[in-house]
Amino acid sequence: MKIWTSEHIFNHPWEMVIKAAMQKYPNPMNPSVVGVDVLDRKIDTQGCLHSKRLLSTEWGLPSIVKSLVGNARTYTYVQEQSVIDPKEQTFELQSSNITFTNMVSVDEKLTYKPHPEDPEKTILTQEAIISVKGVSLSSYLEGVMASTISTNAGKAEVFIAIANRKKRREMITVMLGQ
Amino acid sequence: MNSVGEACTELKREYDTCFNRWFAEKFLKGDRSGDPCTESFRKYQRCVQAAIKEKEIPIDGVDFMGPNKDNDRR
Numbered sequence: 001m002k003i004w005t006s007e008h009i010f011n012h013p014w015e016m017v018i019k020a021a022m023q024k025y026p027n028p029m030n031p032s033v034v035g036v037d038v039l040d041r042k043i044d045t046q047g048c049l050h051s052k053r054l055l056s057t058e059w060g061l062p063s064i065v066k067s068l069v070g071n072a073r074t075y076t077y078v079q080e081q082s083v084i085d086p087k088e089q090t091f092e093l094q095s096s097n098i099t100f101t102n103m104v105s106v107d108e109k110l111t112y113k114p115h116p117e118d119p120e121k122t123i124l125t126q127e128a129i130i131s132v133k134g135v136s137l138s139s140y141l142e143g144v145m146a147s148t149i150s151t152n153a154g155k156a157e158v159f160i161a162i163a164n165r166k167k168r169r170e171m172i173t174v175m176l177g178q
Numbered sequence: 179m180n181s182v183g184e185a186c187t188e189l190k191r192e193y194d195t196c197f198n199r200w201f202a203e204k205f206l207k208g209d210r211s212g213d214p215c216t217e218s219f220r221k222y223q224r225c226v227q228a229a230i231k232e233k234e235i236p237i238d239g240v241d242f243m244g245p246n247k248d249n250d251r252r
Contacts, residue, residue: 015206
């Protein structure tokens with residue numbers, strides 16, 4: 001079992017980061033996500049928006065393998081629950097894989113909040129718990145998966161650029177800046 | 179971005195466009211006035227639920243008391 005955590009600071013206010021995060025896919029920095037569907041969405045009595053989504057991810061297997069076993073067997077499906085509190089300015093997401101659960105379990109939790117010291121910035125904390133089951137090299141594989149998640153987290157800021165298609169100048173600024 | 183059901187991608191795009199606009203212009207600004215997307219969501223959902231059933235994707239029951247961590251893993 002491997003637990004991985006990270007923190008990333010966006011140089012943009014929370015509202016802007018959330019709008020971009022809601023349109024995070026397609027994301028060329030994480031092309032393994034090939035499908036996103038909203039399964040349900042509700043606003044609760046406190047005014048918080050709850051969403052349940054299904055993400056289809058692809059392993060990147062060679063197309064000959066895919067043609068032999070069919071897409072359904074080469075996709076991994078992830079179920080994600082999220083809550084946005086617009087008054088408190090928090091966006092929390094939790095996701096788990098729902099297929100191949102007898103082989104691997106990846107649970108992720110993300111939280112976006114305004115930076116406590118600078119309201120023009122947003123802080124993303126990310127946690128992942130990864131378990132690979134019944135495989136003697138499991139620790140090594142868990143390490144590989146954690147390092148993939150870590151690499152993707154470092155590219156988080158690019159998705160803001162992609163969501164803001166109309167604001168070209170801002171996009172260039174975001175991509176160049178830290 | 180595609181839907182899990184290939185036939186649902188267009189319905190998904192219609193719903194997403196409606197939702198993203200409402201989200202940015204109303205929800206984040208504290209405006210709780212009616213959700214204009216219920217009809218497009220309904221059409222989109224009918225298609226997605228059929229695709230999920232056909233592909234036998236094991237979705238948990240809907241739980242809106244907060245994120246569902248009661249996954250039964252064996």
